[in-house]
Amino acid sequence: TARLEKMIKKELPKMKEVFLALKAPDADKVFVSGDFNDWKLDELKREDGTWVFRANLGPGKYRYKFVRDGEWIEDPGNPRKEKNPYGQMDSLIEI
Secondary structure: OHHHHHHHHHHHHHOEEEEEEEEOOOOOOEEEEEHHHOOOOEEOEEEOOEEEEEEEEOOOEEEEEEEEOOEEEOOOOOOOEEEOOOOOEEEEEEO
């Protein structure tokens, strides 16, 4: 456990809190999926018509998309995009 504590002390300062949000007051469910969660669906929390996701991520470049009521969409609030291997665009964040 001392080894684990040492690793946490070394890596924790490199982590940054990421805040993603999608304004979609009429949506029933919104998820985010990306490199940071192995493209699994993490459900966002609704806060007054805006769906929010918070996570601590280490340094790197991450692709992601929102899934709004079953439809995969880019983040309209993020101008950074990159073409994925399927010829579609993913939103991009870099820490």
